[in-house]
Amino acid sequence: MTRTLPKITFWRAIFAAILLSGLYATYLRVFYGLGGSTNLSDRFPWGLWIAFDVMCGVGLAAGGFTLVAIVHIFAIERYKPVLRPAILTAFLGYLLVVVGLLYDLGHPERLWHPLVMWNPHSVMFEVAWCVTLYTTVLFLEFLPVVFEKFGWHKPMDWIHRISVPLMILGVLLSTLHQSSLGSLFLIVPEKLYPFWYSPILPLLFYVSSIAVGLAMTIFESWHSSRAFGRALELPLLASLARVLAVVLSFYLWIRFLDLTHRNAWVLLRQNRLETWLFVLEIGLTLVPTLLLYQASIRVSPGKLYACAVMVVFGFIANRLNVGTAGLEAGSGVHYIPKWSEVAVTLMIVASGFAIFRLIAGYFPIFEPQAAEAAHEELEQKEEVSVPVG
Amino acid sequence: MPRAILYDSTLCIGCKACEGACAERWGLPYDDKIAAEERISAHKLTCIETHGDRFSRRLCMNCLQPACASVCPVGALQKTTLGPVVYDAEKCMGCRYCMQACPFQVPTYEWSSRLPRMRKCDMCYARQSQGKLTACAEACPTGATKNGDRDELIAEARQRIAEKPGQYYGRIYGLKEVGGTSVLYLSAVPFEQIGLRTGVPQEPLPETTWRVLELLPDVVSTGSVLLGGIWWITNRRDEVARKEGPARPAKQKESQSK
Numbered sequence: 001m002t003r004t005l006p007k008i009t010f011w012r013a014i015f016a017a018i019l020l021s022g023l024y025a026t027y028l029r030v031f032y033g034l035g036g037s038t039n040l041s042d043r044f045p046w047g048l049w050i051a052f053d054v055m056c057g058v059g060l061a062a063g064g065f066t067l068v069a070i071v072h073i074f075a076i077e078r079y080k081p082v083l084r085p086a087i088l089t090a091f092l093g094y095l096l097v098v099v100g101l102l103y104d105l106g107h108p109e110r111l112w113h114p115l116v117m118w119n120p121h122s123v124m125f126e127v128a129w130c131v132t133l134y135t136t137v138l139f140l141e142f143l144p145v146v147f148e149k150f151g152w153h154k155p156m157d158w159i160h161r162i163s164v165p166l167m168i169l170g171v172l173l174s175t176l177h178q179s180s181l182g183s184l185f186l187i188v189p190e191k192l193y194p195f196w197y198s199p200i201l202p203l204l205f206y207v208s209s210i211a212v213g214l215a216m217t218i219f220e221s222w223h224s225s226r227a228f229g230r231a232l233e234l235p236l237l238a239s240l241a242r243v244l245a246v247v248l249s250f251y252l253w254i255r256f257l258d259l260t261h262r263n264a265w266v267l268l269r270q271n272r273l274e275t276w277l278f279v280l281e282i283g284l285t286l287v288p289t290l291l292l293y294q295a296s297i298r299v300s301p302g303k304l305y306a307c308a309v310m311v312v313f314g315f316i317a318n319r320l321n322v323g324t325a326g327l328e329a330g331s332g333v334h335y336i337p338k339w340s341e342v343a344v345t346l347m348i349v350a351s352g353f354a355i356f357r358l359i360a361g362y363f364p365i366f367e368p369q370a371a372e373a374a375h376e377e378l379e380q381k382e383e384v385s386v387p388v389g
Numbered sequence: 390m391p392r393a394i395l396y397d398s399t400l401c402i403g404c405k406a407c408e409g410a411c412a413e414r415w416g417l418p419y420d421d422k423i424a425a426e427e428r429i430s431a432h433k434l435t436c437i438e439t440h441g442d443r444f445s446r447r448l449c450m451n452c453l454q455p456a457c458a459s460v461c462p463v464g465a466l467q468k469t470t471l472g473p474v475v476y477d478a479e480k481c482m483g484c485r486y487c488m489q490a491c492p493f494q495v496p497t498y499e500w501s502s503r504l505p506r507m508r509k510c511d512m513c514y515a516r517q518s519q520g521k522l523t524a525c526a527e528a529c530p531t532g533a534t535k536n537g538d539r540d541e542l543i544a545e546a547r548q549r550i551a552e553k554p555g556q557y558y559g560r561i562y563g564l565k566e567v568g569g570t571s572v573l574y575l576s577a578v579p580f581e582q583i584g585l586r587t588g589v590p591q592e593p594l595p596e597t598t599w600r601v602l603e604l605l606p607d608v609v610s611t612g613s614v615l616l617g618g619i620w621w622i623t624n625r626r627d628e629v630a631r632k633e634g635p636a637r638p639a640k641q642k643e644s645q646s647k
Contacts, residue, residue: 032501033502042430072620075626106485107483107504117464121602168617171616172609172616187456187460187595
């Protein structure tokens with residue numbers, strides 16, 4: 001206990017610093033408007049709050065629908081131990097996306113407008129509806145955890161009765177809006193740099209969200225095992241890493257085909273910012289993909305975690321490229337976020353970590369017994385598969 | 390018939406009377422300092438640009454199929470049958486997707502306001518619906534900005550090119566750009582030389598997103614059937630396994646032999 005104390009204090013100090021700067025940035029946002037708190041301009045209307053807080057936030061929360069589909073629809077029950085953390089991440093993620101939106105919208109008090117004032121031709125309208133409905137679905141998917149904690153059996157039965165249509169609805173809504181975040185940019189063919197503008201943007205966004213959802217599941221399992229001192233479900237994560245490698249390979253392959261068909265590879269010869277950002281993004285996706293095919297990487301907690309982090313950063317790089325950097329040349333603007341934009345984003349991310357920890361410490365998110373059972377069962381399987389992989 | 394504006398760069402003398410009239414019509418301040426700004430903004434909805442010894446004018450193109458109106462999640466922007474694209478500030482939640490989507494970078498924002506609005510030219514919708522000319526066209530002393538029926542203005546533009554072919558770059562900007570706009574340009578030189586975006590697609594931009602959005606019912610219905618079916622199969626397997634598990638192997642054999 002005494003040994004871990006200084007470390008906790010260190011992180012608490014960081015957390016407090018992030019929180020304070022975020023609160024000051026919030027003050028700027030409220031009293032001086034978007035002009036006083038961001039580097040946005042008429043020619044560059046979207047910045048970090050859209051590209052990171054919303055586009056990355058929704059993507060990083062994709063583990064929720066991916067694992068619900070794997071465990072409950074495809075009925076691969078052995079992944080059950082990581083389902084609840086994934087649902088909690090997704091639920092928190094979406095709530096924080098809404099918080100990010102409240103900062104970014106010129107009129108945050110009109111957040112509900114798309115629910116009443118319809119424009120079915122707008123991708124943003126579809127995203128607004130899907131995110132609203134899916135956050136509700138995630139709330140309902142999370143409720144059993146609360147019922148279990150307090151031993152409420154009646155509502156538990158009730159929620160179990162609607163759980164199948166609810167889960168299918170959740171997967172459908174996610175499919176729609178994860179891809180639609182890419183469709184948002186179909187309207188700017190002349191602005192978005194050709195590395196990123198593609199008619200298959202919705203498909204690329206969808207597949208990459210599945211990949212990053214899996215990577216986030218590995219990421220949070222690793223962190224929670226350290227935070228709560230529980231055993232890491234390593235064999236289970238190792239087999240999840242196989243799925244991740246396959247999804248990433250599929251993603252990279254359709255990306256390759258897309259760039260080939262649009263003759264975009266020739267742009268690599270140009271020495272400009274976009275080229276380097278593109279190389280960075282692809283590198284951060286390609287390297288972990290290749291590494292995850294090595295069995296020795298998958299069964300090493302540290303290396304597996306490093307791969308997951310790379311996938312997450314590669315994903316973030318992609319969303320930031322589509323949402324900000326890739327639009328700079330076409331908009332004729334060089335955009336660097338203001339410190340207050342970064343401060344708010346950091347505050348939202350840090351709150352996400354803190355709230356996750358609080359809830360996971362209080363509610364039955366991690367199932368120790370189930371995890372151990374899966375551990376034993378999969379240990380044997382992974383042992384068999386090690387020489388093969 | 391839809392209304393339009395024809396701006397003939399060769400007739401423009403850069404007097405900025407259009408700017409002053411526009412500011413007056415919107416109740417915006419206008420002085421020498423603002424007149425010197427060669428960029429549209431939330432306090433200046435049209436501006437005269439200087440390109441060497443030529444002039445050009447920026448204002449909302451009021452596209453025939455506007456990207457801004459198609460992307461607005463709350464329908465705050467509407468294309469009217471009269472021609473102008475109008476804006477309802479009361480609906481707007483400030484997502485600024487219209488600004489991102491506009492190929493001409495026209496919509497501007499009241500960045501420093503605590504209750505901000507998007508601002509753009511609406512081709513004097515209120516005046517035109519009363520049969521009046523736009524403020525800019527009324528103020529223009531040389532006829533460089535002309536307001537009228539779109540088809541008639543196109544015919545007139547073609548006539549001007551035909552009458553003085555040496556004086557004009559032989560095309561009308563706005564005829565085909567993003568599927569056609571309500572503001573049309575004539576120029577003596579290629580349009581990029583007077584600051585117009587010539588790289589914009591000829592196709593109406595709303596179609597780029599609609600191609601995907603219109604698949605939505607298909608995705609939802611196909612997805613429901615597929616996911617429901619998969620669930621039914623996988624859970625049926627579980628049910629069978631549970632009921633006919635190791636306890637009752639005999640029944641399984643029996644049913645197979647039938």
